[in-house]
Amino acid sequence: MSSHTVLPLSSDILDFAEVIAPRGEIDNNADSEEPQLYQTERMKRLSTPWSICVTRAEQLADCRLEKGAILDPACGSGSQLFAYCAELDRAGIGIELDADSAVLSAANGQLVSQLSEGNWASETFVLVGDGTSATSALAEIDLEGRSVAALHVDPARPQDAQNHSLDEMQPPISILLNQWAEHLIIGSKGPAIIIDLSPRLLPVQQEEIEQLLHSHWPDSPITWEWVSTGRGRIDRLTIWFGAAAVVATPARMLRLLSDGSVVSFAGPRTKVKKNPNVIPATGEWLTIIDTALLSSGLQSQWLREALPSDAIRNWVRIDGRRPMLLSNQPIQLEKSLVKAFVSQTGQIKSRLKVEPSPNTISPLLVSANSAYLSKLTLRCKMDPVKQPKLQALLDKGLKGHPRGKAGFLVDVDTLNGSAWYICRES
Ligand SMILES: C[S@@+](CC[C@H](N)C(=O)[O-])C[C@H]1O[C@@H](n2cnc3c(N)ncnc32)[C@H](O)[C@@H]1O
Structure with a gap:
């Protein structure tokens, strides 16, 4: 003893x-x-x-x-x-x-x-x-x-x-x-x-x-x-x-x-399912969610607070560091419970016709400008050498538009391969 x-x-x-x-x-x-x-x-x-x-x-x-x-x-x-x-x-x-x-x-x-x-x-x-x-x-x-x-x-x-x-x-x-x-x-x-x-x-x-x-x-x-x-x-x-x-x-x-x-x-905990068939469209919203929410299995509870009941929504990514939700209505960020699990949310302004890279900076800046952005943050999979170079080029290129909104660039895996979207935060 x-x-x-x-x-x-x-x-x-x-x-x-x-x-x-x-x-x-x-x-x-x-x-x-x-x-x-x-x-x-x-x-x-x-x-x-x-x-x-x-x-x-x-x-x-x-x-x-x-x-x-x-x-x-x-x-x-x-x-x-x-x-x-x-x-x-x-x-x-x-x-x-x-x-x-x-x-x-x-x-x-x-x-x-x-x-x-x-x-x-x-x-x-x-x-x-x-x-x-x-x-x-x-x-x-x-x-x-x-x-x-x-x-x-x-x-x-x-x-x-x-x-x-x-x-x-x-x-x-x-x-x-x-x-x-x-x-x-x-x-x-x-x-x-x-x-x-x-x-x-x-x-x-x-x-x-x-x-x-x-x-x-x-x-x-x-x-x-x-x-x-x-x-x-x-x-x-x-x-x-x-x-x-x-x-x-x-x-x-x-x-x-x-x-x-x-x-x-x-x-209750529910299983989250990705919908591989949806293709995000201009005017819809893409939201990057805290992975902790999906690990808890409580995403259905959160969604009930985050979107009106008639909203159409689909998970377009459920694994990795940036799970992503597509919705036809904006996320109700004014609720602290909702905001707490949102890393970034924005309305899709355009789908890029080219893969983002330092070589495609010109068409990227055209898309960012027409979305009235003063900042475009890269949130997509990218070669770690190219990523800081492209971000620096974007920062420099958008410096002249201080009154624009902030935006982000994401990639979504569709059945036809990767697609890239420019989203504008509200
Ligand atoms: C994770 S810490 C606890 C931290 C605590 N919840 C806090 O907020 O500070 C675990 C503690 O258990 C103690 N511990 C490990 N084995 C023990 C045992 N057999 N009896 C009593 N304490 C033990 C360790 O010394 C350590 O301080």
Whole structure:
């Protein structure tokens, strides 16, 4: 049986944290509600952005949890754990193998508690030790039996996340569940469990994790959650299980915006299909979409918001970095949920008769000029040597039209080969 060292939240712990990872000058920006947490460089890489922590805490607050503590058995900086504690006003138990990280985590708990109302901090502890040693950890803080109302874990993952198995995560999920199962409080939907997983988890591994959870609690619901920060990829994939899941909601997407706010939507996952038969026409709209949307399978939900119900639309590309949608009506960019997944959208002004290259700059400039563009950005597949040359020629050639609109040039694979389109943004 391994032992744990208990770190209560107190102002004394801040002094220890200051020695391990000084916070430096604190920016007392009155507008920011984000606590300035203690973090080493390693923790910064691993930790969940504060706005995501808060959004998740709000989501968990909407779930019906039984009475009991929130547990994070691999708590790192503690940001997610303490966001839950503050939002739900519940005691937290954080466990962290690395002693320095555990001290910083306890200090972060203290900082968050100073900014929040409620009495959760007096019953909240960070333990240094192994998060899989459930019974001994609880004994250290005088708890036993079923005392955990929600378990959240964000295990450390190997760098080469694509090829790793579930049990290479630290702590391993199966051991964690085996050890904690008897300490989780079971409500009508089962226990509340939230597990952060690699965003690159293969579908077969996603199934594996579902099976693992259902082997303990067969009838509990599941909601998968994708988080994107808009860099064209999924940043996080999380499974919400049992009392933490939303019934009949298999998937949810969170998109963190650059101003720190979060937009979210949920629903069933659907398969996206490309229509190889459509040929874009002048006057229609081409929209380059964030790949994260298609990875989540929630594109049908998004489309419902993005276009009027009578709009005709087709996916003209579904793979690679630039999935593309063709529609006969403009995308409703005024909705933040819609805009959040649009990289670029514009009305087709012309189809090029020649392949874009530095040698075809003259006809390209004629087309760009007749579309009243002051800028034309290349968004098409192109030889990486030719691409910057052509972009420079376009920039130079359109410099004399400062009052024009911005546009972009895309390629679409049709049944007859590639076709190139100039689109004007509105
Ligand atoms: C991905 S990080 C957690 C990050 C955390 N969610 C945050 O926002 O800071 C995973 C953490 O698990 C810790 N860890 C790995 N194995 C553990 C174990 N067996 N018991 C407790 N902690 C463990 C690592 O030291 C690391 O800090």
